[in-house]
Amino acid sequence: MKPGYKAIYEQYRQSILRGILKPGDKLPSVRLLASELGVARKTVESAWAILVGEGYLVSQGARGTRVNPDLLNLAKKYPVIGEKPTPTTAGFGKSLRDRPGFLRLGIPSLDAFPYKKWLLLSGKAVRAMRPEEMTQPPLMGYAPLREALAHYLNISRGLSCSPAQIFITSGYQNNLRLILNTLANQRDKVLFEEPGYFLGQQLLKRAVQRLHRVPVDNQGLQTEYLQQHHADARLVFVTPSHHSPLAVTLSLPRKHQLLEWARQNESWIVEDDYDGEFHYTRQVLPALKSLDTHDRVIYMGTFSKTIMPALRISYLVLPHKLVDSFRAQAEHSEGGQPVLTQKIVASFLREGHFFRHLKKMRALYSRRRKNMLAALAEVYPEIFTVEVTDGGMHIIAYLRSGTQDEEMAALWQTHQLQVSPLSIWYQNTPKRYGLIIGYTNVATFAEAVALLQRPAQMTRALAGK
Numbered sequence: 001m002k003p004g005y006k007a008i009y010e011q012y013r014q015s016i017l018r019g020i021l022k023p024g025d026k027l028p029s030v031r032l033l034a035s036e037l038g039v040a041r042k043t044v045e046s047a048w049a050i051l052v053g054e055g056y057l058v059s060q061g062a063r064g065t066r067v068n069p070d071l072l073n074l075a076k077k078y079p080v081i082g083e084k085p086t087p088t089t090a091g092f093g094k095s096l097r098d099r100p101g102f103l104r105l106g107i108p109s110l111d112a113f114p115y116k117k118w119l120l121l122s123g124k125a126v127r128a129m130r131p132e133e134m135t136q137p138p139l140m141g142y143a144p145l146r147e148a149l150a151h152y153l154n155i156s157r158g159l160s161c162s163p164a165q166i167f168i169t170s171g172y173q174n175n176l177r178l179i180l181n182t183l184a185n186q187r188d189k190v191l192f193e194e195p196g197y198f199l200g201q202q203l204l205k206r207a208v209q210r211l212h213r214v215p216v217d218n219q220g221l222q223t224e225y226l227q228q229h230h231a232d233a234r235l236v237f238v239t240p241s242h243h244s245p246l247a248v249t250l251s252l253p254r255k256h257q258l259l260e261w262a263r264q265n266e267s268w269i270v271e272d273d274y275d276g277e278f279h280y281t282r283q284v285l286p287a288l289k290s291l292d293t294h295d296r297v298i299y300m301g302t303f304s305k306t307i308m309p310a311l312r313i314s315y316l317v318l319p320h321k322l323v324d325s326f327r328a329q330a331e332h333s334e335g336g337q338p339v340l341t342q343k344i345v346a347s348f349l350r351e352g353h354f355f356r357h358l359k360k361m362r363a364l365y366s367r368r369r370k371n372m373l374a375a376l377a378e379v380y381p382e383i384f385t386v387e388v389t390d391g392g393m394h395i396i397a398y399l400r401s402g403t404q405d406e407e408m409a410a411l412w413q414t415h416q417l418q419v420s421p422l423s424i425w426y427q428n429t430p431k432r433y434g435l436i437i438g439y440t441n442v443a444t445f446a447e448a449v450a451l452l453q454r455p456a457q458m459t460r461a462l463a464g465k
């Protein structure tokens, strides 16, 4: 649906109040914004007129429209949802986890979350807590959530699984710990993608002695390489729906090759389907596990991208023959997950809110991704290039030349733009260089332009342009 003048007015007012647009920032021309949003110029002009009337914007004739330079910087008064105060001793290390700011990858659109519905379901869940639910939580998860998940995964991800195969966990670290402790010993060879999920490689480097990397190209993991060099591996971690971070999809022939490799060598595949729900250019693709006729795939899913990371609820779908050994391992190392949270999530799924939310988010992300791509082309046409993939929650702005992505990310971070340099997601050379940009919390094209412009001068200097 095209936005009306009121929606545009409200978006821009919020951007100014939240400090995304700062006093003195230049706005895009009426013509450009109207064509970007697919609305008549008059619609944008009406929104501008109100904002000028209220003193948020000043019109400077041929020089365009700016945020009123005399406005106090309002950001401190109206903090962005989820922002924490800036730590005074923040360095420029590689973990962005605890930093406030914009463009962080992998965070769902927090402004579009159905908070009212969540509040309602939370109240109901608290009121319905029964005494037996207040003792130790069930080790493999709250039964109604496992049932609702099995239903969802069968319909939406093409899996054919039962609730008995589902193990509710608290996120990636928990999953890795469980999988390694149950299936691998010190001498086992473990494989990871190159490049690959930054946190995953950090964790595995610490936990596994024989860790090897398998290259990824534009069709995903190179399965021929796997067959040639790693017939003896115990486990391989893959992100088939959208590779992390390149966002490419593992091609169908390679999916079959990968499954065949696992069958022949009796290896295990860990399918990390962290954001497989978000495809924009075609229908949602079924997960690799949906093709797993020999039951060699451990499927890993999470609510971090579809609901919120702070929930700390994820899940494994185990091959039938592994259920007992995972349970036995968990008896020693796990304590179960909070029942109340699981109850809320179960009713969110069961009552259909989850499906509706996903549908809404797919459309929203598709729009926000377009905005970010257009803003990148507008601000940095000479510095970055992008390769548009089918989905995901981030884009990669590849450097057209040079290798200075770490310096550039550090510079952007000083402007509270929490992007990650692509090269650090590689272990070996050759590497590719660029910035990984999360676009999901940037509401408009103008916001995207304003954010990208913050470090523009120094970015150009760094790129030698």
Ligand SMILES: Cc1ncc(COP(=O)(O)O)c(C=O)c1O
Residues within 6 Å of the ligand: 106, 170, 171, 172, 173, 197, 239, 244, 272, 274, 301, 302, 303, 304, 309, 313, 314
């Ligand atoms: C590649 C990848 N796998 C898995 C996850 C899920 O992590 P968690 O469930 O711990 O939030 C993420 C989240 O950022 C991710 O990027």
